[in-house]
Structure formats: C-alpha cells, structure tokens
Amino acid sequence: MSALLVPPGRGREQQNRPLRLAPVTAETYRAFLASATGAALGAGFLQCPSWADVKEGWRARLLGWGPAPEAGELTGVALVLLRQFPGTRKYFAYLPEGPVADWAASGIDGWLTPVLEHLRAAGAFAVRIGPSPAYRRWDAALLKSVTGSGVRLADILAGEVDPLGTAVAERLRARGWHRCGGDGDGDAQPRHVFQVPLAGRTGDGLWSGLNQEWRRNVRRAQKEGVEVVVGSAAELPEFYRLLRITEERDGFRLGRSLAYYERQYAALNAEEPGRMKLYLACYDGEILAAHTMITVGRRVWYQTGASADHRREVRPSNALPWRMLLDAHALGADVYDMRGVPSTLDPDERAYGLLRWKLGTGGQVVETLGEWEKPLDGTANHTLYRAFQAYLARR
Structure with missing residues (x-):
C-alpha cells in the first residue's frame, strides 16, 4: 500500500x-x-x-x-x-x-x-x-574560543536560536508537557548533538572545514597506509571488542551487548540494504578502529565509534570518520550527524575530549528540544x- x-x-x-x-x-x-x-x-x-x-x-x-x-x-x-x-x-x-x-x-x-x-x-x-526541531546552535569556531574552567554550553550565547524550536517548546508547556531533566541528563537520547552540514558543499570545502590538526592527522594516516573499508556483520565481534576497550579507556559505559549490535545490523539492513554500515580502519592486517554509520533519506549518522589503545600514532580515528564524511556527501546527504556531545567546555573535564575531537570537523553543536x-x-x-x-x- x-x-x-x-x-x-x-x-x-x-x-x-x-x-x-x-x-x-x-x-x-x-x-x-x-x-x-x-x-x-x-x-x-x-x-x-x-x-x-x-x-x-x-x-x-x-x-x-x-x-x-x-x-x-x-x-x-x-x-x-x-x-x-x-x-x-x-x-x-x-x-x-x-x-x-x-x-x-x-x-x-x-x-x-x-x-x-x-x-x-x-x-x-x-x-x-x-520533537525534531532544533533549539540552539553554536559553530565550532565559536566554541573553541570560549573554553575554560567550569564553562558549559548554557553559558555561551548561541549563534542561532531556532524560532520554530522556541515556539514548539511553548506550545508543549501550554499543554502540560515538561522537559526531561535539566541539562539533558534525563533524556534517553542525546540533547546536544554535533552536525556537519553537507548540502551545497564540495569535497574541497569539507576538507578546508577540518581544522589543522584533523588535516594533519588524515594525511598522516594516508602516508602510513591506513586503509578504510566497509565491513560486514562478520566483523561486529571485533567492533564490539574495540568498543569495550574504548569504554574502559574513556570512562563511559553504553551498556549494550554484542547481540544488540547484531540485532540492529540485521534489522536495519533487512528494512533497507545498506541502511547500517560498519566501517573499519585497517593497518598492517589489523583492525584498529571501527565505526557504525546509519542512513535514512538525506540524513546520515555516525552512531558509535571504537578504537584500539595501540598504534594510535597512525591516526585511524581520523582516517575513518573522514572517509565516512566523504561517503555521506557522495550519497547526497544534507547533514552528517555525529550524535551526542557533552555540554562541558572545560578542557580539564574528561568528557570534553569527545567534543574537542568532533569540533575539529568544523561543524556545529546543535541543542535539540530534548525529550x-x-x-x-x-x-x-x-x-x-x-x-x-x-x-x-x-x-
């Protein structure tokens, strides 16, 4: 029908x-x-x-x-x-x-x-x-210039406030709805996400949007011979092994099992072949990093990333998302969504490292309306x- x-x-x-x-x-x-x-x-x-x-x-x-x-x-x-x-x-x-x-x-x-x-x-x-409308946006260039002890996104004047998001929030409050949590801690899905706009941009434009450190690291990976390939369900156990290493190293716990990712991969690709892909960064015959990517319509998400503790100097964790970004652009996506980021802008907080890494792509932090x-x-x-x-x- x-x-x-x-x-x-x-x-x-x-x-x-x-x-x-x-x-x-x-x-x-x-x-x-x-x-x-x-x-x-x-x-x-x-x-x-x-x-x-x-x-x-x-x-x-x-x-x-x-x-x-x-x-x-x-x-x-x-x-x-x-x-x-x-x-x-x-x-x-x-x-x-x-x-x-x-x-x-x-x-x-x-x-x-x-x-x-x-x-x-x-x-x-x-x-x-x-609700899907955005609430506020901050460009990467702005956020890199305002980091400091105790600083959070809420302390920084947004570069853009979406009038639709504001209107929807007012309508929901008037109807007895309340926003979960304070700074997003009550949400099941990330309130703050990082997005790289792709519509109307060229590959050269995406490259120039990377900061100097990202460009240097991508070049280093290419020089060292890091190869990025699209894997299959057979590599999900290796992805999961790397994810557990990443969780231990970076101090977080997603709480998902290997069976969860296997189920996700099977269900999404049964609905539409290629909807979920597993990207692998390989070096000297070894998988050093693995990321999942999901595509629906003209939107692409980098969902979950994982990497090994060793051979990080060959920069697989820059080569891999750069290839994914280019592939998302080639698919005609309007936006490449790198999913959640913390709300802290304090370099001394451990969580800031994830935001810093994503800021290097030159995109923007988007505060959604939350749940x-x-x-x-x-x-x-x-x-x-x-x-x-x-x-x-x-x-």
Missing part, C-alpha cells in the same frame, strides 16, 4: 478534511517516510519500523494520521514503544526522536490529541516524545507516573 501525498498548497479539499489516526502497516509507514512529504519531515532511524525489532523488552505500535490513514493518506506517523510497569497492566509510552510530524503547523492538537487518546486507550499512563513527558489524565495515571519516576531513579 502506497502513502498518498498531501503536498502544501495542493489538494485543498483533502487537506481540510479532519485528521484521523489509526494503526498502519510497516509497509504503509515506510512508504510515507520515502514519499516527498515524509522525507521533508526528516525522520531519524529511531522512528523507522525496524527500530522496533532492535529494542527488546518493549512492545511496538505503528501509528499514522491523515485524511484516511487506513488508505495510506498520511501526513504524519509515529513508532511508539511501550514498556510495561512491573506489577501492573499499564505502560510507559516512548516515541524516540518522534513523532514524525509537521511541527511547524499551528494546529498540532489535530494529531497530538488523537495520539494521546489512542495511547491512553492502550493502557499508557504517561508518554515521552522527542518531553506528560502523564495522561487521571489520578491513577499521575500516581503511577510518580512511582515510575522513582523506579527509574533507583535503577
């Missing part, structure tokens, strides 16, 4: 018909994402139907709304993950980086209210969403929501 388009400025009678919400098939959902209307909304990989197959312990629902969703006439979709609260028949509903909707439209109640009503009927006591939650109406739901928050805090 194909998703029918409802483009702006055309089909006025169809657009003026009331929106209806209904469960949709994965085929209808994917057809909408591939359509011009769906592509313009810029869905991320966490809102693809395949993501439901990645997340164990969650039930999934695919929802669509439009003039006639059961016939494929859609204007928006949502992948909803439902987690059962222990000892009850109630669920926490999570829409990771979703829903896929026109947040610029003034009448968001036309689709948001039916979504909440549907989830309440499904037994949800609370809902968490991740928003709302307990659904009813005293019992509010009580269960408070209990759920306490449960999460204990975990």
